[in-house]
Amino acid sequence: MPKLLSKLDPGVAIALAIGLLAIWPLFAYPSLPLNTDAEIHILRAAEVKESILSGVLYPRWANDFYYGNGYPIFSFYAPLTYHLAAYWSIITGTDVVAGSKAVLVASGLLGALGMYLFVRNRWWRLAGIVAAAAWSFSPYLLFLEPHARGEIAETLSLGFAPFVLLWFDHVLRKGGWRPAVMAAISLAAVILAHPLTALPVYGVVLVLIAWEVTLASVDAQRGRQPFPWQRMPHVAVAIVLGLGLAAVYWLPAGLERSAVRLDFYGLGHYDFRRHFLPVNELAALPVWLDEGAASADFNFSLGPVQLLLAIAGMLTVFKPRLRRLDSMLMVFLSSLFLYLMTNASQGLWEVLPPMRFFQFPMRFMGPTALVLSPLAGTALAWVGNGNGNPRAPRAAALMVAALFLSALPLTYPLPWSDFGAVDRGRVVQAEVSGKWLGTTCCNDFLPRGVESIPVPSAEIVAAYTAGERIIPRAEKELLPTGASAIMLHSTSQSDTLGITTPSAFKLKLHRFYFPGWTVKLDGKPVEITVTEPDGRIGVDIPAGKHRVDVELQATPVRSAAAWISITCALAALGLLLLPHGRPQAQSGGHGPRIELAQVAIALVAVVCIKLLSDQLGWFRHHSSGRTVATAQHSLLGSIEKEIEFLGYDIDKLTLRKSTDFPVTLYWRALRPPAINYQVYVHLRDKDGKVWAQSDKANPADTPTMRWELDRYIRDVHTLVLPAVLPAGEYRVYVGLWNDATSERFLAYDEDGVLLGENIALPDVVTVR
Template sequence: MEKIRLSVVIPAYNESKNFRCGVLNGVVEFLKLRKYTWEVILVNDGSTDETLKLLKEFVSCHYGFRLVDMVHGGKVAAVTSGVLEARGEIVVFSDFDQSTPLSEVENFLLEFNKGAELVIGRRVEKSGWSLFQKLRSKTFNFLVQLIILPGINDTQCGFKAFKNSVAKELFKKLSITKHTAKDGYKGAFDVELLYLAKRRGYKIVQLPVVWSYVKSGILSPLEPIKMLLDIIHLRLAYLNRHVIPVVLLLLLSVPAWIQTAKGGYFPMHDDLQFGRQVVMDKCFADKQIPCRWSKDLGYGYGYPLFNYYPPFPYYLGQMFRSADLSYIDVIKVLVVLSLIISGLLMYLFAQVFWGKWGGLISGALYIYAPYHAVDIYVRGAMNEAWAIAFFPGVFWALYRLIERNKWKYVLPVAAFSSLVMLSHNLMLMLFVPAAFVWALFWLVKFRSVKALPKLVVSGSWSLGLAAFFSLPVIFEQKYAHVETLTAGYFNYLAHFATLKELFIDRNWGYGNSIYGPVDYISFQIGYIHWGLALVSLIVALVFARKKLYKSLFIVLMFAISLFYAFLAHEKSSFLWSAAPQLQYLQFPWRTLSIVIFGTSFLGGSIVILGEKLIKFRVIGTLILILVTVAFYKDYFRWKDFWPNFKDQDKLAGEQWKLQTTNGIFDYLPVWAPFPPVNPPNGDAEIIDGEGQITTLFKNSVKQEYEVKVKKEARFQINTFYFPGWEYTVDGREVLVNPKDDQELGRPRIQLSSGNYKIVALFKKTSVRYISDIVSVVSWSIFLVCAFLSASNINFLKREKSP
């Protein structure tokens, strides 16, 4: 059979008047001059006039025309019948009145040669329309773009062309508008058709076409209202799959954070979030971006906090601070968001494998994992909580990239991976091996060798996005006392958990992790979590014959969870000693972050055991989640709550001293052998000789002093020396040797008698300059690509559902 290039589908319902006007003659005249093969499918939609008789006579004497006769079912049914009959590589459907002449298809075919998968007409000149009709059309198009199809300028033009496979898939998928009324109302099926195409990532091209108004009947005044209701119905129907479980998840998360939303403040182990947010706020005020140096921390001597400490939560917090929230409220928002986002991203990840109800279970389990409560409500480990939140995003993006082998998924892999780095770089050491095994499994399963370059690009890109932080951490580590991170209390050998603490104990405490079998803090995985993880092995057995890969990846995730639980136990000490870098994690029980990730994901698989019993699955899901919430919700409470505590209380007295001195040895500049025991004696001082100092200006990146020296003197700035600080005396740069101050490594400048203006500027080192440039370029490219992807400007191909 000869290959057909173009199929033309023309529906007809009571079109005898238009037929006698000769509208089909123009179709014949155009097609007989084409060099490519073609066919025309005329679909009689149960006409009650002479249309069927006239079409039969026409087809009998015209080559290439076929007639499909059907019981009246409306335009959607007629066009669908014609499309399913089409044999051409390209399928175009056109209105019978030829308001847009078929000759316009020539420009459409050129777009298909360039890679288009769907080309639609856009009526530029609407000749014959009244002002009211034009206004109604513009209003309708505006509402369509606002509600469901942004970027599509004319959904209702009756001239559209598709690749054959695309047309047949889309028309078969029509579900909301396929049963339109049979009274002449056409419905909003074009909108559903285009929405399905966009959702699947087809490349849609819009072209201007000639269009003339042909009066074919009186439009019911209710038709625009009906179509608007159709569009709202479409929006709700296609949102329904995820909206209900997502809304439920948000509601179910409330007990996990409701106490935090109250007025006041709360104590925790790492009660330094407040001070870190203050530092970030002052960096923005001083235009020190990226933020690296604080003038207030280090007991007032300054401190390179964000040169080493992961900054993401506090950059996010600054958005809310810019909205004039108090520092305390910003910290509360970050706590609440970390819990909510962890649940939503787990839902996004798990629903791919277990469906929406299984995803809901996994999301709830992740939010209410006991270790999640330990991290936030006991330890106050804000950064670790945010890293935990992004774990599911990385796994989801890796799976999608490998499964679909699409460049668009490079973006989320890079973004989520960089966010883990920027939230808690040490957790990345734990997470990378699990992510590597996960990616390797799917590479083997899908035999997706072509995805490897995309994985390399996404990994490199994520490093670029986080370079402004990660490169100084690596190359400027030598400038700070990081050895204290693994010494004394922070030595990993003192912080293994016992099997009883992991699997049996439900004792809850707000104390510390100490050496020995008894801790005053909980390290439980959670009965429900490890119980459902065991049940997932039964699910794996169910799949063993029909879907072996699904069975295998369940076993894989179980093995990953079990391995990381093993790392929390003292029997794994040989692995910790063999990998010295792991020792910077300080607490082996931190591996519970991966354990709760794995067990929460596996917990959602239980819905598969009841997948044939839909009602049981929904009811069972809700019961299981409510039991989980009831079982764990009391863990999500602060030990104490100070209802009248405000920012000013935290910014003064002993509370502020705690913020500026606690953890001071972690990143203390190496030129200070030990932390200071007292605050500085002013911003600067004369330590030898006589002189007078006036502070002209001081912020986090610049200090200016007017110095009057009577006798030769040594001038000392009471700010720790750290690479990046440059000093000038009357505009001339001077070199300082921080070793001159053997106590704290402060810069000292020898001055003879006279008046001087001394300026200290905190500048970028070469490492920081390069890392900032890398990140600026990486983020710029990322944002452009993200915009193009969101705007559907890039050439996205079809995406199959998993």
């Protein structure tokens, strides 16, 4: 036992402790929040769980979405997150909300551990500790992804990303079939979790391989050491196996994409041109969150301390004594990703059409953190690598503490209530209420034949609401007089109906058609007719008594993809079982154990600060009622005595023409709104003429009927001042209206006195 303990790396425990600090906010409240993307990920996980329990272990069809017509989202959206959440739920007996939270927790711990091991092996241990802290406390990974956006799938993919670097780096420098298999599994996991994250991560791997091969070639030419040809097969196998293991997903998703709709990708709100990040925001301090707000106000920041440490790491390339070529690689990659997030890269985005599928340039914040974090670790080189150098442990402890304390405001996500029960009826009720359709934004992945989405069937909605296991799939309105259609059996990807009819007719099912759906009439295959314009499955039924079997079967592409993944899995298993030599000792000098004591003390200190802050309410705002702590100006009023106006922000009152004029409004619901209101902001002169305006279908992009009564809404507007705007004085007017009737609703002051159709802000805006 003492010998075993002597081989254990205490840095692993430190890295996991850092990961625990990062996931601490997930345990602040039970369950997970509504009204973020976490909600749709949870509902998808519930669909996968239903399919698994019905015997379909790898579903490609979401059975209950689109009012029960279903659609093939799991054939195009990476499925690993939902399978992990579903199996956690099944094994532990909990719900998929707990399973989804378990995925987030695992992602945080995996990311911290993987980053530590990668930097430890490539550089040294203390650098690995700092890199793990820079990674885990990065605002994007700590808060934006798991809390503000609720992007469970992307968070999982980023959790695996450091392991991709760890194992490919190991294969490149030392070879080995087992490390090659681990590299392949890590690469497949990133792809199966979130392909848009996998693409830049895979790009980093390819650049790393090219970099190492180039350096090895240069060394071989100069006679320093022979080229490591024996490792190249290991690298190639790692790439091929990784892609092959994930082929069950990406191959059909790529080859069958013409069967679904992607025509709205990159349009409107999802146009990348609208989402480039200002350079100053990338280095901004975190915004203190407000517990009284309905949604978080935040910066898309890489973390100011992370950037300072990364810059210090970058500067080591100019010091011959400290220079490392692998640091130069990280400098190049981080510069590339930073470029892709700013509007300087717009031309590149437009030249490369596939870039539109990223939708938001901020998606590159995760890959940027992946290459910035090692640079942050290498900043320790300025004080030594820690092997007996007393300054390095102190510096590492200070860096870890600074990284956490700078991110401390982000460890207080907005409070959330219980997610509630997750069942099939909830999915359909959310769609009927207009919250979404199919858990996607733009009807993406809807079968191509669906030109018009049918209205929900009252019978199907009632069946879902009642919790029935077998949903009636036949459209009863088209049955001939005296005919009947009885559901005999149903799973997520199959139905069996008993049909009795006195005359021939066309059976229409409440299922969208997608390649792979087949129909058998009395055991014999029959042709499917795709109905127009709703794209559902239609079948000609002759008079008599019949059995109709409907099933989604594998197409040749899906079968080939499945066999490729199975073959690669068997090959990976075989390589793992191969006899292998004694593992080589790790290089890079991990240093004595005592060097981590100061880092551990720093972690204990920041935990104490965190606990004290929890009790005293530090690092966050506490708005309640009519008081908005973050509003610059308080101004009370109401619209229709249903929506209350609380205040506003105006940064500048003296403006120039042809400039943007930002105005932020604060609202809350006094009682559940009867309708979804639209909002307008006008800039008017003294005669009432409107010179600039901002209109939104929903204040703060949230339908008013979904507003919580105990939270305020922060509604940001930007008015563009025209070039022809005369110099003079203007006022800002705000109000709510109904776009269906063009009615403007009456406004009242805080005493209930009628103001008219809008609320006038008291400030005078001067244009020069």
